[in-house]
Amino acid sequence: xxxxxxxxxxxxxxxxxxxxxxxxxxxxxxxxxxxxxxxxxxxxxxxxxxxxxxxxxxxxxxxxxxxxxxxxxxxxxxxxxxxxxxxxxxxxxxxxxxxxxxxxxxxxxxxxxxxxxxxxxxxxxxxxxxxxxxxxxxxxxxxxxxxxxxxxxxxxxxxxxxxxxxxxxxxxxxxxxxxxxxxxxxxxxxxxxxxxxxxxxxxxxxxxxxx
Amino acid sequence: xxxxxxxxxxxxxxxxxxxxxxxxxxxxxxxxxxxxxxxxxxxxxxxxxxxxxxxxxxxxxxxxxxxxxxxxxxxxxxxxxxxxxxxxxxxxxxxxxxxxxxxxxxxxxxxxxxxxxxxxxxxxxxxxxxxxxxxxxxxxxxxxxxxxxxxxxxxxxxxxxxxxxxxxxxxxxxxxxxxxxxxxxxxxxxxxxxxxxxxxxxxxxxxxxxxxxxxxxxxxxxxxxxxxxxxxxxxxxxxxxxxxxxxxxxxxxxxxxxxxxxxxxxxxxxxxxxxxxxxxxxxxxxxxxxxxxxxxxxxxxxxxxxxxxxxxxxxxxxxxxxxxxxxxxxxxxxxxxxxxxxxxxxxxxxxxxxxxxxxxxxxxxxxxxxxxxxxxxxxxxxxxxxxxx
Numbered sequence: 270x271x272x273x274x275x276x277x278x279x280x281x282x283x284x285x286x287x288x289x290x291x292x293x294x295x296x297x298x299x300x301x302x303x304x305x306x307x308x309x310x311x312x313x314x315x316x317x318x319x320x321x322x323x324x325x326x327x328x329x330x331x332x333x334x335x336x337x338x339x340x341x342x343x344x345x346x347x348x349x350x351x352x353x354x355x356x357x358x359x360x361x362x363x364x365x366x367x368x369x370x371x372x373x374x375x376x377x378x379x380x381x382x383x384x385x386x387x388x389x390x391x392x393x394x395x396x397x398x399x400x401x402x403x404x405x406x407x408x409x410x411x412x413x414x415x416x417x418x419x420x421x422x423x424x425x426x427x428x429x430x431x432x433x434x435x436x437x438x439x440x441x442x443x444x445x446x447x448x449x450x451x452x453x454x455x456x457x458x459x460x461x462x463x464x465x466x467x468x469x470x471x472x473x474x475x476x477x478x479x480x
Numbered sequence: 481x482x483x484x485x486x487x488x489x490x491x492x493x494x495x496x497x498x499x500x501x502x503x504x505x506x507x508x509x510x511x512x513x514x515x516x517x518x519x520x521x522x523x524x525x526x527x528x529x530x531x532x533x534x535x536x537x538x539x540x541x542x543x544x545x546x547x548x549x550x551x552x553x554x555x556x557x558x559x560x561x562x563x564x565x566x567x568x569x570x571x572x573x574x575x576x577x578x579x580x581x582x583x584x585x586x587x588x589x590x591x592x593x594x595x596x597x598x599x600x601x602x603x604x605x606x607x608x609x610x611x612x613x614x615x616x617x618x619x620x621x622x623x624x625x626x627x628x629x630x631x632x633x634x635x636x637x638x639x640x641x642x643x644x645x646x647x648x649x650x651x652x653x654x655x656x657x658x659x660x661x662x663x664x665x666x667x668x669x670x671x672x673x674x675x676x677x678x679x680x681x682x683x684x685x686x687x688x689x690x691x692x693x694x695x696x697x698x699x700x701x702x703x704x705x706x707x708x709x710x711x712x713x714x715x716x717x718x719x720x721x722x723x724x725x726x727x728x729x730x731x732x733x734x735x736x737x738x739x740x741x742x743x744x745x746x747x748x749x750x751x752x753x754x755x756x757x758x759x760x761x762x763x764x765x766x767x768x769x770x771x772x773x774x775x776x777x778x779x780x781x782x783x784x785x786x787x788x789x790x791x792x793x794x795x796x797x798x799x800x801x802x803x804x805x806x807x808x809x810x811x812x813x814x815x816x817x818x819x820x821x822x823x824x825x826x827x828x829x830x831x832x833x834x835x836x837x838x839x840x841x842x843x844x845x846x847x848x849x850x851x852x853x854x855x856x857x858x859x860x861x862x863x864x865x866x867x868x869x
Contacts, residue, residue: 352730355734374723374762396764396801397764400803403768432803433766433814433816
């Protein structure tokens with residue numbers, strides 16, 4: 270089996286070289302870029318399996334790169350990796366098409382697991398992203414337009430566990446369900462996050478700047 | 481260019497911009513004769529001004545570099561001449577068709593306007609010019625000269641208006657109006673420039689202040705921490721220092737302008753940062769919903785802090801997750817580590833930490849605490865309280 274090919278985008282070179290050395294053994298690192306334009310060109314040409322992308326960068330950040338390249342490299346999957354950013358930036362990257370968000374304090378082993386998970390088409394939710402989601406989809410009294418605009422009780426429960434620091438496996442064992450089921454719940458939440466037209470979502474993200 | 485009337489202004493033979501000289505060179509007539517004719521035409525009906533301006537506009541520049549004939553910079557004087565010629569032409573035309581306030585006032589006003597133009601043209605260009613041309617510094621006396629000349633024109637114009645006895649308003653108002661107008665004409669551009677300079681300086685000062693604020697902050701925080709890290713040999717201590725600094729810097733960069741500790745989210749961050757700085761453990765915080773800190777929230781926060789400290793002290797884990805969710809009627813917090821864990825049944829009832837600080841504190845305020853732990857499987861503390869409203 271060929272190793273998963275990975276491309277790295279971050280304007281912090283020091284951090285980038287750290288990530289590179291952590292992932293080098295298990296993955297095929299195709300290249301790295303420090304700015305938006307170079308990244309977009311490279312990704313379209315190299316079509317890596319997974320792109321680790323910084324949320325906040327001069328010249329548009331992760332959101333911009335994903336929107337630029339999603340069509341040109343349709344098989345490439347994106348994982349946002351960043352110091353904990355403002356909620357609005359994180360939500361914007363997810364809505365642009367990233368399949369997950371992890372903070373840079375993640376351990377090397379967890380990061381490698383997250384890359385594999387994203388490559389397999391699953392969603393990766395860090396506790397912080399789960400917190401953002403719970404916040405954004407907070408229960409409201411007013412009726413919502415569609416199923417996309419609210420979380421099911423089970424999805425909410427799963428998000429709570431992730432926000433509390435549980436891994437997917439731990440969530441599965443606590444809820445007496447399979448890891449696959451947890452993954453499908455998380456995937457559904459990701460889809461809602463990306464597709465929901467719920468106006469609170471954007472308003473909430475704009476209102477709030479969580480550090 | 482030469483095709484237009486094929487008139488080329490003279491580089492060597494010139495009084496103003498070389499029009500007469502150019503015409504002379506072109507036609508073979510002595511330039512002095514042309515000049516006298518122009519002056520006569522000027523005095524007669526002002527036609528001379530118009531002709532001169534027209535010839536200047538239609539002619540092309542001299543083939544050779546202009547030679548100095550007055551000690552002023554060519555472009556500036558030319559501009560003054562051009563502006564005043566055109567204005568004079570317009571005035572004459574206006575006078576001819578009857579749009580005229582009368583010779584007694586009109587001419588002095590025109591004179592004053594000319595004086596003003598002498599000052600204004602100079603004023604607008606002086607600064608940029610002085611920067612570009614080191615020679616301008618040599619002619620530093622020139623602005624004074626110009627101001628004096630222009631001022632003289634303006635003043636004599638004003639005096640002539642006064643002398644004419646022209647009166648349009650109440651007696652005594654005219655001299656005042658004339659004086660104000662004159663002063664504005666003379667000092668207006670200078671005042672304008674001064675105001676602009678002050679605004680520029682102010683903007684620059686604000687920028688400098690911001691920069692030094694930032695420098696001071698980075699010095700007190702980031703640089704100090706970096707220095708500390710260099711002097712530390714213990715890896716885990718380095719990580720701790722880096723983590724505290726990261727949290728602080730992030731709060732400074734993205735956070736509210738002032739630390740608003742009235743809000744739960746800010747208080748949780750502060751708590752995490754305190755625990756991290758005192759113990760070698762990372763505190764991952766997630767706050768869902770936010771609230772102002774009232775009695776119930778404060779209770780929850782205190783118990784949560786205690787639970788986090790317990791994890792930091794006893795679990796041996798590298799990180800602890802602190803999650804808090806505020807809903808309409810309840811607030812719930814979870815503190816979880818993946819450390820050594822313990823058997824809750826084996827902990828003596830009266831042991832300070834859990835029994836007093838967490839459980840009974842919560843129960844006193846109508847909340848409850850639940851501790852889930854097993855040796856080797858980490859610990860999770862669940863805290864829940866009804867919100868006071």
